[in-house]
Amino acid sequence: MLSFTEENYLKSIYHLSNGGSKAVLTNELAESMNTKAASVTDMIKKLSAKSLISYEKYYGVKITKQGKAEALTIIRKHRLWETFLVSKLGFNWDEVHDVAEQLEHIQSALLIEKLDEFLGYPTADPHGHSIPDKHGKIKAVRHILLTDLLLKKKSTVQSVKQGSPSFLQYLNKIGIYIGVGIMVLERVEFDGSLEIQLDGKKKVFISRDAASNLMVTE
Amino acid sequence: MLSFTEENYLKSIYHLSNGGSKAVLTNELAESMNTKAASVTDMIKKLSAKSLISYEKYYGVKITKQGKAEALTIIRKHRLWETFLVSKLGFNWDEVHDVAEQLEHIQSALLIEKLDEFLGYPTADPHGHSIPDKHGKIKAVRHILLTDLLLKKKSTVQSVKQGSPSFLQYLNKIGIYIGVGIMVLERVEFDGSLEIQLDGKKKVFISRDAASNLMVTE
DNA sequence: ATAAATATTTAGACGAGTCTAAAAAAATAT
DNA sequence: ATATTTTTTTAGACTCGTCTAAATATTTAT
Numbered sequence: 340m341l342s343f344t345e346e347n348y349l350k351s352i353y354h355l356s357n358g359g360s361k362a363v364l365t366n367e368l369a370e371s372m373n374t375k376a377a378s379v380t381d382m383i384k385k386l387s388a389k390s391l392i393s394y395e396k397y398y399g400v401k402i403t404k405q406g407k408a409e410a411l412t413i414i415r416k417h418r419l420w421e422t423f424l425v426s427k428l429g430f431n432w433d434e435v436h437d438v439a440e441q442l443e444h445i446q447s448a449l450l451i452e453k454l455d456e457f458l459g460y461p462t463a464d465p466h467g468h469s470i471p472d473k474h475g476k477i478k479a480v481r482h483i484l485l486t487d488l489l490l491k492k493k494s495t496v497q498s499v500k501q502g503s504p505s506f507l508q509y510l511n512k513i514g515i516y517i518g519v520g521i522m523v524l525e526r527v528e529f530d531g532s533l534e535i536q537l538d539g540k541k542k543v544f545i546s547r548d549a550a551s552n553l554m555v556t557e
Numbered sequence: 558m559l560s561f562t563e564e565n566y567l568k569s570i571y572h573l574s575n576g577g578s579k580a581v582l583t584n585e586l587a588e589s590m591n592t593k594a595a596s597v598t599d600m601i602k603k604l605s606a607k608s609l610i611s612y613e614k615y616y617g618v619k620i621t622k623q624g625k626a627e628a629l630t631i632i633r634k635h636r637l638w639e640t641f642l643v644s645k646l647g648f649n650w651d652e653v654h655d656v657a658e659q660l661e662h663i664q665s666a667l668l669i670e671k672l673d674e675f676l677g678y679p680t681a682d683p684h685g686h687s688i689p690d691k692h693g694k695i696k697a698v699r700h701i702l703l704t705d706l707l708l709k710k711k712s713t714v715q716s717v718k719q720g721s722p723s724f725l726q727y728l729n730k731i732g733i734y735i736g737v738g739i740m741v742l743e744r745v746e747f748d749g750s751l752e753i754q755l756d757g758k759k760k761v762f763i764s765r766d767a768a769s770n771l772m773v774t775e
Numbered sequence: 776a777t778a779a780a781t782a783t784t785t786a787g788a789c790g791a792g793t794c795t796a797a798a799a800a801a802a803t804a805t
Numbered sequence: 806a807t808a809t810t811t812t813t814t815t816a817g818a819c820t821c822g823t824c825t826a827a828a829t830a831t832t833t834a835t
Contacts, residue, residue: 344822365783378823380784385821397783397830428671438665447656453646562792583813596793598814603791615800615813 343444346413348372348382349391352402353410362399411475417443418464418471419454425465426458432465433507466507467498467517467554485533485553488523494555496521501552513543521555561662564631566590566600567609570620571628580617629693635661636682636689637672643683644676650683651725684725685716685735685772703751703771706741712773714739719770731761739773 341349351371355363365383369376387394391406402410420442424430430438452473455461462478463469469477482497496519499507510516520538527533531547559567569589573581583601587594605612609624620628638660642648648656670691673679680696681687687695700715714737717725728734738756745751749765 342821366781374822375824376783377785377825381822424668424671428668428675430667430671434667438663438668441663441665442660445656445659447659449648449652450642450646450656453642453648457646560791584811592792593794594813595795595815599792 340446341409344382345386345389345391346409346444348379348386349402349406349410350413350417352386352392352400353407353414356402359402359407362401364399368400408475411471411477413443415471415473415475416445416451418468419451419458419461421464421466422458422461422470423454426461431507431511432502433504433511435465436502436504463498463517465517466502467496481557482554483557485521485523485535485550485555486531486547488521488555490523490526492522494521494557495519496553496555498554499552500554506549506552509549513545514541515545515553558664559627562600563604563607563609564627564662566604567620567624567628568631568635570604570610570618571625571632574620577620577625580619582617586618626693629689629695631661633689633691633693634663634669636686637669637676637679639682639684640676640679640688641672644679649725649729650720651722651729653683654720654722681716681735683735684720685714699775700772701775703739703741703753703768703773704749704765706739706773708741708744710740712739712775713737714771714773716772717770718772724767724770727767731763732759733763733771 352363355367355371365376365379369379383394383400386392390403391409392400392402394400417439420439421435424435425432461470469480471477488494496515496517514537522536523533524536525534532544533550534544536542570581573585573589583594583597587597601612601618604610608621610618610620612618635657638657639653642653643650679688687698689695706712714733714735732755740754741751742754743752750762751768752762754760
């Protein structure tokens with residue numbers, strides 16, 4: 340059985356490698372885990388010995404099939420708990436991350452299956468991220484960055500790429516939520532910010548940075 | 558902030574001391590924590606340094622007011638989670654303990670308040686144990702051991718003292734659950750077993766051991 | 776192609792929580 | 806009241822995950 344820490348490393352490796360499609364460097368991992376490179380090297384050896392990642396000195400790590408399965412289980416748990424917190428307990432979408440980081444480590448397959456059923460087998464969490472099913476399958480979603488959306492094309496907000504509380508609160512304030520209709524009216528040459536129109540004719544400007552954190556339907 | 562381990566020790570001390578009304582010996586604690594006396598001595602020093610218990614060498618430990626408050630918070634969390642698992646997720650009452658042992662350590666006061674609200678502020682968990690409120694107040698319940706119930710007196714099953722899965726499964730099988738009406742028809746002199754009558758006229762025999770694990774209304 | 780800068784690994788140490796074995800204190804029995 | 810048994814504590818060691826400092830490998834710049 341994996342420790343809390345091993346699970347966190349694995350999840351991080353999965354995310355940093357874009358689901359296993361590239362190698363992850365020691366320093367990247369150290370940064371994302373808020374730890375030191377030396378500690379990462381140690382943990383890499385452990386995970387490697389368990390065949391959850393493959394490791395080549397001075398090159399980086401790649402997640403194995405087995406490691407990917409573990410990572411997806413943790414991600415599934417995280418996203419189911421986030422969904423529970425928002426849809427059942429009434430949390431806001433910017434309040435759930437830290438609690439879900441804890442809940443994702445609870446060990447009970449039965450619990451997760453029952454929770455999934457209780458929630459009605461949701462396919463996406465409150466931030467619009469797909470929830471892997473019990474076999475680790477993720478529903479592929481077609482989406483593009485808001486920055487790449489054609490002018491005047493009607494679209495829908497599908498997910499946030501990075502969901503820090505302050506960003507989510509900002510989205511709340513300007514009326515952006517998962518599922519809202521959206522259209523880009525104009526692209527400002529100067530700073531790349533966008534004038535957008537939301538459901539109900541609401542027009543707002545958002546920065547290029549914010550727009551590049553939003554995924555919308557094609 | 559307390560570690561997972563410190564919380565478990567504190568909870569154990571609370572229970573073994575009957576809510577703080579007597580000192581707990583090192584060996585008792587070692588037994589209940591499934592560890593060795595030497596390890597207990599070490600942890601005792603830690604908790605003592607944090608003023609959660611008071612400790613006299615070769616005598617035992619007593620929980621302090623502060624320690625009691627911590628213990629009650631953990632017990633509150635445990636029982637709320639058990640209630641959630643049974644009433645919302647459809648677990649059986651014999652399946653919830655181990656998962657709740659994990660969930661009770663999740664750190665989020667907001668989570669517990671929201672969970673409490675979601676469950677409708679329950680006052681007892683699936684085993685009939687009182688759930689402390691957010692201030693640590695426990696509803697006092699009048700109850701006696703089934704072994705002490707007068708013959709032919711109508712009563713109601715209120716809680717199980719010790720709730721191992723196998724005991725709970727046995728209760729299921731013979732039709733005993735929290736809230737069922739119960740009456741002692743006869744006490745067998747030989748082995749102390751009881752012939753009881755449940756709601757719906759069902760008559761069964763239960764051993765003295767089983768009966769001394771059941772609490773009923775006076 | 777060599778020097779400088781950057782990234783990674785090794786070596787050795789630490790704190791938390793645990794253990795075993797031995798010492799010390801307390802309780803019990805004769 | 807002394808010897809024996811039981812309980813508790815101390816001493817020292819081990820694992821896990823972490824750290825700093827130093828060594829080594831790789832990359833980048835000139």
